[in-house]
Amino acid sequence: MNELILFLGTIFLSTILFYTIYRKDKAIRAERERLLSVFQHVSDGIMVLDEQKNIVEMNDTAKELLGGEIVPDIFCNICQDTNGKLKICEYDKCFLNHHKLSYYELQLNHKNDSKIPVSISTSNFLGADQKPLTILSIRNLSDYRKKEQNRIHNMLAASMIRAQEEERKRLSRELHDGIGQSIFSVLLGLEYIQPILKSEEARQHLEQLRVTTKRTLEEIRHMAVELRPSALDDLGLIAALKSYIKTFGDTFGIQINFEYSGDKERLDSSIETALYRISQEALTNVAKYADSDRVDLTMCKKENEVVLKVKDYGKGFSMEDIGRHDKGVGLYGMEERASMLGGPSILLLN
Known part of the structure; x- marks a missing residue:
């Protein structure tokens, strides 16, 4: 009887031991997996x-x-x-x-x-x-290195553009306040002298000189605005764009419809400058290549972004040609300015 109990006890303990080993082995296998x-x-x-x-x-x-x-x-x-x-x-x-x-x-x-x-x-x-x-x-680290290179590139490009804009501003003021004022003084002197000349021939020559001087003054003022319009710094982006659009439309005979939506608060100076230059370059491209007599320029200012659209009604272009050839300096410059502000690449729609 005792032997039977001992035998059954051994079997029971062995069963528990093997079950424990099985559970441990299963847990080890699961952990290994x-x-x-x-x-x-x-x-x-x-x-x-x-x-x-x-x-x-x-x-x-x-x-x-x-x-x-x-x-x-x-x-x-x-x-x-x-x-x-x-x-x-x-x-x-x-x-x-x-x-x-x-x-x-x-x-x-x-x-x-x-x-x-x-x-x-x-x-x-x-x-x-x-x-x-x-x-x-x-x-x-490949992606990190590329991002770092792009960050450094954008920093250098932004620094160069800031320096360029500062130089444009300096030249614009020099043309307008320095050379422009000097030529205006010459023009006033010519207008003062003209009535007191007795010779008709001399008055005619003086009139030609006055017309040439006046045209030169207008060209200098136009160059000053092209370099850096004072309205952009003094009045802001919208006022500067409206002034530029009027002059541009009169010069090239293009009807430009400008529409703005959003609040009237001014943006950061770098953003206003970038949007102004992008608009300027886009309109210049229309005048050069589109053969269009109408352009729609819309700007929408939202909470965290500004959307600028320029649409012309010209002859269009081939998207395949854009893909096959390198982008021109104008398109590259627009993309560069947009990317430095965290914006996407310029989107072209034919």
Whole structure:
């Protein structure tokens, strides 16, 4: 009887033990599957290296960084310095010799012979065989570098445009207040002298000189406005555009319908200048190429954006030609000004 009880007890304990082992094994398998899922789907590239710096494992993101499914034998074959010309170990200690590294920048060789800028962090652990392994966490910096280059480009372009506008403003004032006033004084002198001349021939010559001087004064004033209209600084964008549109329409015989919607508060000076120059360039393009006698210019100011539309009724253009050829200086300049203000590229609709 005692033997039977002992036998049944042994079976019961064995069953509990095997069930416990089964539960633990199932939990370990589930945890392993979760870790493998994280390993494969994490946004950073992951590489596992042995003591000889051989790549023993990598996830899909790391493979994509290198351009394919083929795993290189040793990490040193794909490692370059930040300039992509030398191996780091050729002039400095290998960064893998550090027990733990939080951040390091280098470049990896892509299979198409290009270089991929990356940042790397490292950590160490022991494998199942108790041999040391190194984990590399790799982050692609290509998009970051492009954004940084674009940011620097926009900063330089904005600085150049500000300097250009300041120089335009200075020249405009010099033409209007300096040279313009001097020529106006000459014109007044000619008008004063003309009645007191006795010779008809002399009066005719003086009249021709007066007409030429008056035309020169008008051209100087026009140049001053083209360079930098004082209304843009003193009265704001809308007043400056209305003044420019009237002069432009009279000069080229084009009917320009201007419509503005939104509040009357002035925008930042850089935004007003950009919108004015974009409108100016767009209207100039219409006069040059569109063969149109009507233009609709609308501006809508919303809470977080300003929408500017210029529509002509001319002969149009081929979108294929725009795609095949580089954009002209005018279109490029308009896009440059819009992009510096965080706006999209200029949208062309035929």
